[in-house]
Amino acid sequence: MKSNFVMKINQLFPAFALALLGLASCSKDSSDDTSGAGMSKFEVRLTDAPGDYAAVNIDVQQVQVHVTDGDDEAGWQTLPLIRPGVYNIMDYTNGNSVGLVSADFPAGKISQIRLILGPNNTLVLRDGTVKALTTPSAQQSGLKLKIDATLVRDVTYQLLLDFDVAKSIVKRGNSGQYNLKPVIRTITTAVAGGIRGVATPASTRPLVLAIRTSTVPNDTLSTTADAAGGFLLRGVPTGNYRVELHSGLLYPVVTRNISVSNDQITDLGTVAVR
Template identity: 35%
Template sequence: MNTLRAGLLTTAISALAAAMLAACGGGGGGSSATPTGTVNVQMTDAPACGFDHVYVTVNQVRINASSSAADSDGGWTTITLATPQKLDLLSLTNGTMATLGQATLPAGQYQQVRLVLAQNQGNSTANSVVVSGTGTEQPLATPSATQSGLKIIRPFDVAANSTVDLVLDFNACKSVVQQGNGSYALKPVITATPTTVAGIIDGYVAVAEAGATVYAEQNGAVVSGTVADSSGHFVFSTLTQSSTNGNYDIVIAQTGETTGIVTSVPVVVGATTHVSTAAQPIALPVSTMNSVSGTVTASANASVRALQATPAGTYEIASANANLDTGAYTMSLPVAAPMSGAYTGTLPVSLNPVTASAGHYTIEADAASGAVKTTPVDVTAGAQTGVNFSF
């Protein structure tokens, strides 16, 4: 794990602190002392598709009580790193985190976090990727990230005389997109979760399936992701409690194997829910893989998802970003029926094939504008090409 050295900011002048406190709904009860708390910011990552390394260099973390505050508005508290630190996001999986620093804030609620990155300059690649198997570091373009910062809107509370750990989950897989000339750009997908409302889900896949991508999903959308380690162990360390957002579905995907789905997994603050153990890991049968490819109107700046429906729900099995210049995309999907079972609290969870779903997917294109288009595909007959979307 990379650990960053971050400087503590001094508390803002009393007039500004009082204004921020009033905006946050806090109050000192007429006391001359402003109650404060501490926020400790950490970063982790979901798996990245097709990369050995995804590097970003962090300069600052900025926090504001207003979700609409612009870069030049007041009310910002800034955590400035003593030395900009280059992090390999792909080393921050399975519960591993990098600490970005701390700041003292007036007690109250905060809405916005910005992650400010260093710039690529000349031959210095502050932000870069290494495509799997190439060993070559290529620059990663970061529009706006080096100026105003990557914006994350997520309310969290800072209580007086306490510390809240805020974890930024950087989904590198969905955040890196290829351009027509073969270069790469950052289209950030980041969430923030205070550990005060979070719990853990963990489990094991068979050792032969080490390296499998594992997703925690809700309503067919990926909330967080990780990679099973060499022992088959996977961990989701900061999932919001089920009483707030509902239970989670755990989706296991790996090339050459059928998909595994464990539904209705609860999360309790401060506790760990086990979906499988080292003694009884989840083992999935092999599957032929076939590709789905096509183009999306390039100006849509779209992401593409492969969704698979079962009687228990619909799940995201794979995703890709369309090329920013050409709109081209491709995904590889299992032909075999997914294996699905509900979590009941008793292990092992029984997974059974959903035969009717074998090879059947809905391909969804999501444009940056919010427009969505879908089309069904059946990969049982082979690769599906020309699955195109026009926006």
């Protein structure tokens, strides 16, 4: 016959497991385990300085980056677009922006970026007149921009393409036609760091929670240690965090209080969970 203690444990454990599952599913963000080590998170966003037009529609079909100092065609790599197609860049002014790319990318140097534009580029004047925008060079070889960024492993970077509409739209004399000659400023910043560590013994495979204590409400990120005990949370915003490792009902929660900055990975080292 089971003791009352064992019966109580058996009754409580499912509720405990469900509670942990709920915490993980409600987290603001989650991360893969250390299988992504050696990669950075790279985001490309588009914003605009206001201009005297109703709309400026840009047909973005590809975003590519160059990973060497030269201009060898083999050095270009295509990034997966969130949504290929037409963007009205007048919608993204005064601090607003739209994401073009959000992808894992090998750590290292990026020297250039280029946008490949499709044929559906148009200008809408204040009176509602729609004009075609001619962009021959951007359609054929791509619009190239220098960036000279070095991505550090496991850190999240954001490349902001700041489009200056007033300088980029050129009227062709009295013909009533317009050319698109984009003037774009590039700004690359590290926007998030990360948290890593190794749980021991590895067989516990603990649930790892990073609870941000420097903001209200307290955002939570989560992951699970891999078969070797390693865990990695990427894309962690700057702030103070309470890191909790949950390895089961019979073992206490292991807690660490840490600070995370944009340009580094906070390493907890080896954490004993039993």
